[in-house]
Amino acid sequence: xxxxxxxxxxxxxxxxxxxxxxxxxxxxxxxxxxxxxxxxxxxxxxxxxxxxxxxxxxxxxxxxxxxxxxxxxxxxxxxxxxxxxxxxxxxxxxxxxxxxxxxxxxxxxxxx
Amino acid sequence: xxxxxxxxxxxxxxxxxxxxxxxxxxxxxxxxxxxxxxxxxxxxxxxxxxxxxxxxxxxxxxxxxxxxxxxxxxxxxxxxxxxxxxxxxxxxxxxxxxxxxxxxxxxxxxxxxxx
Numbered sequence: 001x002x003x004x005x006x007x008x009x010x011x012x013x014x015x016x017x018x019x020x021x022x023x024x025x026x027x028x029x030x031x032x033x034x035x036x037x038x039x040x041x042x043x044x045x046x047x048x049x050x051x052x053x054x055x056x057x058x059x060x061x062x063x064x065x066x067x068x069x070x071x072x073x074x075x076x077x078x079x080x081x082x083x084x085x086x087x088x089x090x091x092x093x094x095x096x097x098x099x100x101x102x103x104x105x106x107x108x109x110x111x112x
Numbered sequence: 113x114x115x116x117x118x119x120x121x122x123x124x125x126x127x128x129x130x131x132x133x134x135x136x137x138x139x140x141x142x143x144x145x146x147x148x149x150x151x152x153x154x155x156x157x158x159x160x161x162x163x164x165x166x167x168x169x170x171x172x173x174x175x176x177x178x179x180x181x182x183x184x185x186x187x188x189x190x191x192x193x194x195x196x197x198x199x200x201x202x203x204x205x206x207x208x209x210x211x212x213x214x215x216x217x218x219x220x221x222x223x224x225x226x227x
Contacts (some may be wrong), residue, residue: 004155031213033214033215035217040219041219042199042217042218042219042220043156043217044217045214045215045216048214058214059216090155090156092155092156092215100146100148100158100161101148101156101158101215102158103155103156103157104155105154105155106153106154106155
């Protein structure tokens with residue numbers, strides 16, 4: 001099925017460990033996004049990529065890096081995980097015009 | 113960016129209509145009104161959007177005030193599967209067309225459906 005695929009779905013990290021969250025979309029969308037959602041809160045934008053080859057910071061970029069590997073894939077890396085990064089991470093994409101955003105099912109990350 | 117205001121929570125009985133309000137008094141002429149919803153343990157999903165006229169689709173209807181300072185998402189016959197957090201979001205057409213748009217979420221309205 002067409003959509004946004006995120007891996008892994010769940011992850012537990014120790015403080016200081018690193019990991020990369022993967023996101024891929026098969027809808028030929030230009031723009032891709034990474035959000036985090038903490039309990040009881042709305043989504044906050046971490047980084048986004050308006051098109052292949054470009055990335056920009058969102059509202060809460062500290063502690064994260066991103067790579068737009070190609071048009072399909074947009075990864076989020078935590079170089080040194082901290083407990084404050086415990087959250088649910090959502091990847092999203094959209095086409096060039098005013099179409100709706102398509103979100104992945106999320107990665108639930110716990111940092112202990 | 114123009115902001116929206118929604119009630120924190122609402123309840124409705126199953127199989128009855130639900131009206132979810134949203135205030136956006138600082139909306140600009142190029143802002144589209146979008147609604148997303150987030151079911152438990154899932155990512156948000158698109159529901160409906162509009163600019164000036166009322167809109168209908170298979171999921172819901174969107175009623176937009178004449179001055180565009182408020183809107184209402186209408187679920188015509190709520191089911192238990194409609195229990196979710198509903199987000200009202202403004203999207204600036206100018207940013208949308210240039211690809212550098214950043215969708216900003218508030219805390220939304222948590223809708224509870226009573227069987």
